[in-house]
Amino acid sequence: MSGGSHKRPWLAALFAVLVPGLGHVYLQAWLRALLWFWMAVLSFVLFVPEELVDGVGSVGDAMALSTELPIEAQIALFVVIAISAADAYWQATQTRQRVTGQRCPHCGREIDDLELEFCHWCTEPLPGADAEADKPEPTSR
Template identity: 80%
Template sequence: MSEGSHKRPWLAAFFAVLVPGAGHVYLRAWFRALLWFWMVVLSFVLFVPEELVDGVTTFDDAMALSAQLPAEAQIALFVVIGFSAADAYWQATQTRQREIGQRCPNCGHELDDLELDFCHWCTEPLTTEPGSADAELEDATSR
């Protein structure tokens, strides 16, 4: 990914709270965006009585409808919106972790898929995490 493509997890979650699926659109996760949007539509269809929806033609009517929603419909919509926001946040953090793993910790440049022990941009050695198999092997060979 390019350097300007860092997606903020909190912004993805915020968009998902406003409109379920919008946080995933921000992350360009198109299938998940459609999935979460249809989950809200499905929960609305399943839990909102049809007689409440009849006659809703304007925005003011829709706002009045939201005040009359039964408790199970409010809970269902709240749960779907909450999970949509949590999933958008999680997706953004996973994307960030993948991006960080492919960058030099010293200069921040993207690393090629070469098996080098140093960054080919800044020539600083690439350190391994303590406790990993590579770190233990490195310690054993340096003795």
């Protein structure tokens, strides 16, 4: 997953609730995005009666359709949407932990650049920064 270091888990979950797979598009997890989108389409095709879909011609009709869905279709679509959102949230948290994983001992916020000798949030020196500075330079013989 490229570019996942600054992705917000709650935003990925929100996108996945709006359209299953959209949270994964936000995370640039392309295969998962396709899988979740097609799971939602498959659930719709399998559980929504064709006679309900035939009369839909506008967004207002589609909204009315949601009130007429059989309970099996509602449950199937809810489960796909809920698990897609949970998976998007989990994926975003896993990516953030892999990329950063270190917190400032003074302010507790995540440190983005592990090469810094100080916290870029509170500017306090990080542990181990003094040890690195005190190391003698290697000499060549």
